[in-house]
Amino acid sequence: MANTEASFVRTEMVAPQEPPLSERGVVKWVRENLFSGPLNTILTVLALVSLFYLVKLSLPWWLHGVWKANSLGECRQIIADAYGPDATGACWAMIRERWHQFIFGFYPPEMYWRPILSFGLLFVALAPALFFGDRRNNLVILAGVALFLLLSLWALDNDLLHIALIMMMMAGFVALVLIAPRKLLWFTLIYPALAQFLLWGGSVWGPVLTMLGLAVLAVVYVVLQPRFGVVMASAMGFVAACVWWLALQSSVSTALYTLMPIGLEALDSDQFGGFLLAFVIGVSSISAALPIGILLALGRRSDMLLIKTLSVTIIEFVRGVPLITMLFTASLLLQYFLPPRTNFDLILRVVILVTVFSAAYIAEVIRGGLAALPRGQFEAADALGLDYWQAQRLITMPQALKISIPGIVTTFIGLFKDTTLVTFVGLAEPLRGITSIVRADIDWKGIYWEPYIFVGAIFFLCCFSISRYSMYLEHKLKTDHR
Amino acid sequence: MSEAIARKVDTSHMKISDEVAIQITGMNKWYGAFHVLRDINMTVLKGERIVICGPSGSGKSTLIRCVNRLEEHQQGQIVVDGTELTSDLKNIDKVRSEVGMVFQHFNLFPHLTILENCTLAPIWVRKVPKKEAEETAMHFLSKVKIPEQAHKYPGQLSGGQQQRVAIARSLCMKPRIMLFDEPTSALDPEMIKEVLDTMIQLAEEGMTMICVTHEMGFAQAVANRVIFMDQGQIVEQNAPKEFFNNPQSDRTKLFLSQILGH
Ligand SMILES: Nc1ncnc2c1ncn2[C@@H]1O[C@H](COP(=O)(O)OP(=O)(O)OP(=O)(O)O)[C@@H](O)[C@H]1O
Ligand SMILES: [Mg+2]
Numbered sequence: 001m002a003n004t005e006a007s008f009v010r011t012e013m014v015a016p017q018e019p020p021l022s023e024r025g026v027v028k029w030v031r032e033n034l035f036s037g038p039l040n041t042i043l044t045v046l047a048l049v050s051l052f053y054l055v056k057l058s059l060p061w062w063l064h065g066v067w068k069a070n071s072l073g074e075c076r077q078i079i080a081d082a083y084g085p086d087a088t089g090a091c092w093a094m095i096r097e098r099w100h101q102f103i104f105g106f107y108p109p110e111m112y113w114r115p116i117l118s119f120g121l122l123f124v125a126l127a128p129a130l131f132f133g134d135r136r137n138n139l140v141i142l143a144g145v146a147l148f149l150l151l152s153l154w155a156l157d158n159d160l161l162h163i164a165l166i167m168m169m170m171a172g173f174v175a176l177v178l179i180a181p182r183k184l185l186w187f188t189l190i191y192p193a194l195a196q197f198l199l200w201g202g203s204v205w206g207p208v209l210t211m212l213g214l215a216v217l218a219v220v221y222v223v224l225q226p227r228f229g230v231v232m233a234s235a236m237g238f239v240a241a242c243v244w245w246l247a248l249q250s251s252v253s254t255a256l257y258t259l260m261p262i263g264l265e266a267l268d269s270d271q272f273g274g275f276l277l278a279f280v281i282g283v284s285s286i287s288a289a290l291p292i293g294i295l296l297a298l299g300r301r302s303d304m305l306l307i308k309t310l311s312v313t314i315i316e317f318v319r320g321v322p323l324i325t326m327l328f329t330a331s332l333l334l335q336y337f338l339p340p341r342t343n344f345d346l347i348l349r350v351v352i353l354v355t356v357f358s359a360a361y362i363a364e365v366i367r368g369g370l371a372a373l374p375r376g377q378f379e380a381a382d383a384l385g386l387d388y389w390q391a392q393r394l395i396t397m398p399q400a401l402k403i404s405i406p407g408i409v410t411t412f413i414g415l416f417k418d419t420t421l422v423t424f425v426g427l428a429e430p431l432r433g434i435t436s437i438v439r440a441d442i443d444w445k446g447i448y449w450e451p452y453i454f455v456g457a458i459f460f461l462c463c464f465s466i467s468r469y470s471m472y473l474e475h476k477l478k479t480d481h482r
Numbered sequence: 483m484s485e486a487i488a489r490k491v492d493t494s495h496m497k498i499s500d501e502v503a504i505q506i507t508g509m510n511k512w513y514g515a516f517h518v519l520r521d522i523n524m525t526v527l528k529g530e531r532i533v534i535c536g537p538s539g540s541g542k543s544t545l546i547r548c549v550n551r552l553e554e555h556q557q558g559q560i561v562v563d564g565t566e567l568t569s570d571l572k573n574i575d576k577v578r579s580e581v582g583m584v585f586q587h588f589n590l591f592p593h594l595t596i597l598e599n600c601t602l603a604p605i606w607v608r609k610v611p612k613k614e615a616e617e618t619a620m621h622f623l624s625k626v627k628i629p630e631q632a633h634k635y636p637g638q639l640s641g642g643q644q645q646r647v648a649i650a651r652s653l654c655m656k657p658r659i660m661l662f663d664e665p666t667s668a669l670d671p672e673m674i675k676e677v678l679d680t681m682i683q684l685a686e687e688g689m690t691m692i693c694v695t696h697e698m699g700f701a702q703a704v705a706n707r708v709i710f711m712d713q714g715q716i717v718e719q720n721a722p723k724e725f726f727n728n729p730q731s732d733r734t735k736l737f738l739s740q741i742l743g744h
Contacts, residue, residue: 379552380589384603384655385579387571394602398593479593479635 064089067096071443094444095454101438102455105273105428111201111265115276116152117166118195120145122283124173125191128184130469138177138184146170192284199272199280201264205256209249217241230389269347273428275458280347282416285354289415290408292355293362294401298392300367311363318360323418326353327425350422358415365407369400402477409470413463430455487678487699495688498529498706502561503659503690504549509558511548518544519555520714526692528658531685533701533722534694536711537737542694545711546661549692550581563658579607582652586664588644590636596623596647597632600654608655615654622650626680642673646680653684660684662693696741702726710734 021027034044064083069075075091083089095102104112123145131137146167153163176183193207220237228236257263272280299311318326330353373396381391401408420431428434435451438444504526511519518541526532534542547553548560551567551574560567562577591599600619604610610618623629626646628639636644645665652660662681666674678700685691685704695701701708701722708725710718710733718725718734729735 374587374589376585376587376589377591380583380585380591382552383550383578383581383583383585384651385575385607386603387575390606394606395591399591402593477593479637 061088061090065092066090067092069093070097072445072447073443090450090453091447092450094438094447094450098434098438098444099454102274102430102434102451102458104276105434106271107267107273107276108271111267112156113153113158113162114198114201114264116156117149118198119279120149121191121194121198122279124170124184125188128181129188130473135177135181138181139174142170142174142177192287197264199276200267200269202266203253203257203261203263205253205260205262206249209253209256210245213241213244213249216244269345272347274430274434277347277422277427277429278416278419281351281354281419281422284351285358285415285419286412288351288355289358289362289412292359293366294397296359296363297366297370300363301370314356315360315363318357319364323354323357323421324424326357327421330425346425346427350425350427354415354418358411361411361414362408365404365411366400368407369402369404370396372403373399402474405470405474405477409466413466416463416466417459430458487682487703489679489682491682491703492686495686496529496531496706497688498527501528502526503528503530503563504692505559505561506549507559509548509555509560511544511553511555511557518714519548522558522716524709524716526659526690528690529688530690530707531705532692532707532709533705534692534709534711535696535698535701535737535741536717540711541714542711543663544714546583546663546692546694549659549661550578550583552583575607579603579655580657581659581661582655582657583661584645584648584652584663584665586668588636588641588648588668590644590648590651592636595633595635596628596639599636599647600651603651604654619650619654622653623647625653625683626650627676640673641669642676645669645673645677649677649680649684659690659692662691662695664694664696666695666697698726698742710737712737 018024022031035041060083064079064087066075066078066089069078069091070093072091072094075089075093079087079089100109100112104115107115123141127138127141131141149166149170150163153166173184173187190211193211196210197204197207217234217237217240220240221233224233224236227233296311296315299307300315302308302311327350330349377395377399378391381395386394420429423429423432428437431452435455438451439447502525504524506522506524509519509522510517522545534545536542544553548555548567549562554569555567563580565573565577565580567573567577590596591602594602597616597619600623601612601615604615604618605612620629620632623632626649628643628646628650631639631643631647636647639647649665665681666677669677674697678697681691681693681700682704693700693705705722707719708722709716710725710731712733718729718731720730725734726738729738
């Protein structure tokens with residue numbers, strides 16, 4: 001008996017078979033996830049019942065939506081006529097009539113091409129930063145931007161010449177990407193000034209000279225860096241740039257404008273509103289908050305007492321005070337710190353505050369990333385003779401930022417949604433600002449769900465895209481194969 | 483122990499000159515109130531191959547980390563290749579670019595490929611053109627016998643391969659002195675062999691080396707001097723033959739009997 005069990009030779013091989021029906025596909029999934037035990041089964045049934053009632057209650061409202069009407073009353077009339085007196089329904093006609101206010105605020109309609117062009121070019125500027133030198137992705141982005149510009153400018157009845165010029169510019173970008181994808185970063189560098197010029201208009205010399213201030217900073221830095229080191233040289237460069245911006249720029253700009261009056265019609269900050277405003281604040285704050293956050297995080301880990309104290313103070317102060325408090329006191333405080341009689345633009349003020357606010361959060365997120373790096377990484381960088389800034393830039397930051405991507409993106413998404421808080425300083429952001437303006441109209445008085453759903457949907461779309469992008473990035477940067 | 487060293491070591495290029503590579507005089511170091519290194523005096527000549535051993539916590543790592551200022555000493559003098567280590571950052575960077583270091587846990591940069599790991603410091607510290615740096619890197623990667631892995635990431639390599647890359651990375655800076663801090667103690671026996679082999683090859687070319695290691699086979703085959711440390715002090719130093727066959731102090735005897743077993 002024992003002998004026959006101990007020796008065994010297989011004479012026929014077993015062919016692979018499909019798993020039993022209950023262990024495959026949908027059936028298996030349902031069994032394992034929905035009905036794996038009594039408690040789970042009860043919960044599943046309860047969830048299904050509540051889902052059913054939710055759909056039953058809201059579905060008619062969605063299905064009865066009306067797109068063509070001139071007022072809320074007319075909407076209700078149409079719904080009552082079609083589905084009976086007690087029927088409910090969405091009145092999307094409001095969106096159809098007022099969408100431009102939700103998007104552009106009070107921007108003059110004949111100038112809509114300016115924000116649209118800035119929005120399109122934003123992606124051209126972002127492409128090299130978001131996708132590095134990846135040629136295919138950059139081309140896809142450029143094609144998307146070209147299509148978007150073509151369609152929206154066409155829909156807005158712009159000049160054909162105008163559209164043709166813009167398309168030629170896009171073709172130029174495509175050529176640039178094909179020849180030297182990295183060169184597109186130069187466009188990224190000048191984009192902020194370009195966007196400011198397009199959005200606010202006025203003399204072209206203002207933004208050009210502002211960029212020149214950055215050039216002043218760069219030159220001072222390059223000249224002084226070998227002698228004074230990175231920190232001192234950048235500080236002196238910054239001071240030089242500030243002197244340029246605050247003391248010299250406006251007179252030079254005026255002089256140049258009298259010589260060469262090139263410019264666009266100037267617009268005021270209170271004409272901005274809706275998603276245009278949210279994007280201006282969101283994008284500028286996000287792009288400025290990241291570098292500042294990195295510096296604050298490094299500062300907090302620094303051995304130099306002054307820098308460390310300063311960073312800790314800023315971070316803790318900002319994290320301890322609500323954003324709205326800061327928005328309220330902003331006008332007051334900034335008036336104290338700036339030279340008298342500087343007329344400080346409200347949007348710029350808000351951008352600076354939101355930037356500082358999120359930089360503090362970013363700094364803590366990045367500090368977490370830095371703390372997660374093994375000490376050996378810092379030591380290996382030191383042992384190879386890299387100096388502090390090289391080690392940060394080449395070794396620690398790339399790794400720390402990669403670890404911090406989820407945290408950074410969460411902060412950015414929060415920031416983008418927090419732009420709606422600027423309603424408290426009287427800016428017409430899309431959620432409350434524009435919605436209350438629309439509701440003040442006698443035609444749309446009493447409309448409730450539709451504007452919130454519309455605005456919420458756009459916010460969701462933006463935030464969801466950001467979060468998808470961050471997943472792409474995490475995947476792309478995953479090199480440790482652990 | 484010595485089965486890790488399978489081959490005959492070629493000593494023809496191992497020449498010790500009378501030039502001083504590292505001079506440590508009256509050096510003391512504290513961690514807070516804890517006196518880790520006590521009155522260290524040590525001269526390393528160019529071409530010497532020194533093995534430092536001693537019980538855990540005796541300050542071996544701390545000592546060699548002081549040589550490239552990963553740790554700061556509080557008293558005494560350390561002169562490396564004619565440059566004294568003070569708080570002057572210029573001197574520190576100069577010494578660090580002349581002294582290569584290999585760590586127990588490799589410390590490769592996981593976000594860079596093997597090739598990028600090797601070219602990074604030459605490009606940024608020595609300002610070597612990228613192409614030239616890559617050629618040098620490939621040369622040293624071939625030397626440690628992994629040129630075909632150049633475009634992989636460190637995470638895709640075995641421990642032994644990673645350690646050999648770490649050695650190649652240091653060599654790309656063309657250092658005059660190499661420091662090894664227990665380079666094999668995180669490795670399996672098979673991999674220990676390949677790493678020791680690389681180190682022997684380096685010794686055969688006349689590199690000045692200080693190795694903290696418990697590979698006594700390596701010490702016997704390659705070192706010209708073995709230093710035994712205990713409680714932050716140099717307790718005994720001697721030529722390997724003398725050191726192993728005829729240890730003088732009781733501590734050394736105890737230590738040797740423990741690590742050689744039986
Ligand atoms: N950063 C530090 N702060 C305080 N004490 C430390 C620090 N680093 C090491 N020590 C202590 O200094 C002593 C010497 O440490 P060191 O790492 O040099 O020992 P070692 O001889 O290399 O030991 P091992 O063989 O375990 O690597 C140990 O007692 C250790 O606890
Ligand atoms: Mg050690």
